[in-house]
Amino acid sequence: MVDKETYYEGVLDEFNKLDTAKEKKRFYEEIDFSPKIEKEGDSKIIQQLQMFYEMPFVDVKNKNPIEKPIEPQIKSLMESGKLFDHLVLNELEKVHVGDIKAREVLLLCAIGRRVKNRNPFSFNVLLLTPSSSGKDHLIKGVLKLFEKNDVWESYGRISETTLNYLHAKSEEEEDFKWSGKILYLPEISNKVLNNEIMKEFTSGEDSNEVSVVAITKRKQKGVDIIKVCGKPEVFCSTAKTIPSEEIRNRFNIVGLDLSEEQTERIFKFEGGVIDAAMRKFLSEMTEREVRIPKKIMDFMIKNFPKDKLRFRRDFRRLEDFIKAHARLYSRAIANAQDYNRGKDVFINAFANASDIPLKDVDKEITRILKEKEDAQTASEIHKEMDKGEKFSIKTIYEHLAELEKKEIITSFQDRLLAGYYVTKYMLTAEFKDEKPFTLPVYEE
Known part of the structure; x- marks a missing residue:
């Protein structure tokens, strides 16, 4: 850096020599900004570096896809920080009335499928509420924000045998991967919820990993070795199935508003049509890494309760909710808004014993x-x-x-x-x- 006129010109020169966004972001985090600004150009250099740091994560070496151009209306909502609320309060209001907290959980979990460094247990949802309360109406409403087949698949009253072999046998689907998809299973039974494949879908360290599961054949005639490519986000509903402690650790357990006021709102509900541009934007969202800066992580660690073993996993889920909110806004680095909205939705999804x-x-x-x-x-x-x-x-x-x-x-x-x-x-x-x-x- 000695051949440069000022300290910050030298920093920028070293910064520009790096090949990938990941290397540049790591370099940025180690920059010492304490030296005094010597001339006006130094201020512009600092601003340029900071702008790069806030840009969406693009790794040139690994050829991660670049975001497609965003519609002006959506871009405006992103810049004002109102996109998530618009989706919850305006778009989803067209397909389901009330149940705002449940809407937020389902929507953020659907977006979370595009956080590359997520945990397989963070974005699964079990809507547990009495019959005729509107649980499947709500899930279907949220899924209308995304293209079917490209983003989600649905199988009503699926058996555990069928679940075992979904996308497992067909030669035409050799390249099929569950990662980035939503698997919707209405009225799920206890046997399916506690199935070995379901446990594989909702456990582990990496949502993109390929794993194998041994499935016992009927009448104990040997086993089938099933390859599971990636892990979907599982959305399911039930009125009767009581989740075990293991399932509670792997799913967000969500209820609905059962009040008379909600019933009256349903009587008056007329509905509408989801904005096509919004559906296209959410469906074409690519998978990217999101990171939480150290100052926010330190704040989270300090304030998150530590008196139960389950909180070890809950803390990781909170991280992922924050990352999902940041991903919606194409941020590679989560900010204060991502933490505050992410933790609110996380609390809505947090299932107490009661x-x-x-x-x-x-x-x-x-x-x-x-x-x-x-x-x-x-x-x-x-x-x-x-x-x-x-x-x-x-x-x-x-x-x-x-x-x-x-x-x-x-x-x-x-x-x-x-x-x-x-x-x-x-x-x-x-x-x-x-x-x-x-x-x-x-x-x-």
């Missing part, structure tokens, strides 16, 4: 524990049950164990006067909603 529907016997157990001020033993709960005569004490113990796995109740050993111990049960603070999940706003 959000999970319960079986009748479990409802009765939680009712008793809610009414009692003190923790109760299994025998005390059994005596209080309205339908106690229908359930053995063994059954009560089994349900208590399941409720504890779901973080609905917690147990502890209590020492009695006689010197021996008994197990007592009480509702968790999370289930009683004493500690709702919150995250602070980030300000520059």
Whole structure:
């Protein structure tokens, strides 16, 4: 840099020698901006470097596709930071009334499929709500923002066998990849939700990885080795299937508005047509990496709760929600707006134990524990049950164990006067909603 007239001219010269955007961004992050500006040209150099840093990520060496020209209306919404809200409040209002929070979750998860460095468990959605509440109407409405076949596929009441062999046998589909696609499965059954292929779709470290799964053939006649190329974002709905703890870790569990006010809104709903330019823009969005700058990451790490093991995965999901919002705006580096909107949608998608529907016997157990001020033993709960005569004490113990796995109740050993111990049960603070999940706003 010594042959250049000023320090910043030397920096720009070194910067321009680099081949790829990735190298240039790494170089930018290591630049020392403390030296004084010596002349007007230095200010322009700094501005030029900063503009590059905010540009969409384009890796010339790896030939990542360049974004196509954007329609003026969409570009204006992007520049004003209002594109996401426009899609949620204006475009989706044409196909589904109300349920704003659920709209936000589904839309951001659909956009998240184009974040290259995402986790396979971040953008799967299980819409868990009673029959006739509009769950599939909402999912279909969100999917109208994207081209069918190019972006999403739907299979109604699919069997676990059919799921095993989707895109697995045809020679015509040798190049088929799930990555970047949405797999929509309405009214999913428990067997399909807990299927081995489903677990493969929603686990791992890389959404683009190719993996193999051994599937036991019917009547135990050997196994089939299935190659799974990439991982889709799975959208599914159910009124009856209760997700296990494992599934809760891999899906965003979302409910809908069941109020009379929402029913009245549905009565009045007329609908409209999705803007074709918006559909084209969202469908043609390419897959790109997005990074969260250190100052925002440090803020997230400081403020994210750490008292549950599940938060290790939830934190990664929060990262991906922020990246998805940034990806919509073609930002390679997430900013404060991406964090604040991403964390709001993440909180909407965050399923507490109290959000999970319960079986009748479990409802009765939680009712008793809610009414009692003190923790109760299994025998005390059994005596209080309205339908106690229908359930053995063994059954009560089994349900208590399941409720504890779901973080609905917690147990502890209590020492009695006689010197021996008994197990007592009480509702968790999370289930009683004493500690709702919150995250602070980030300000520059």
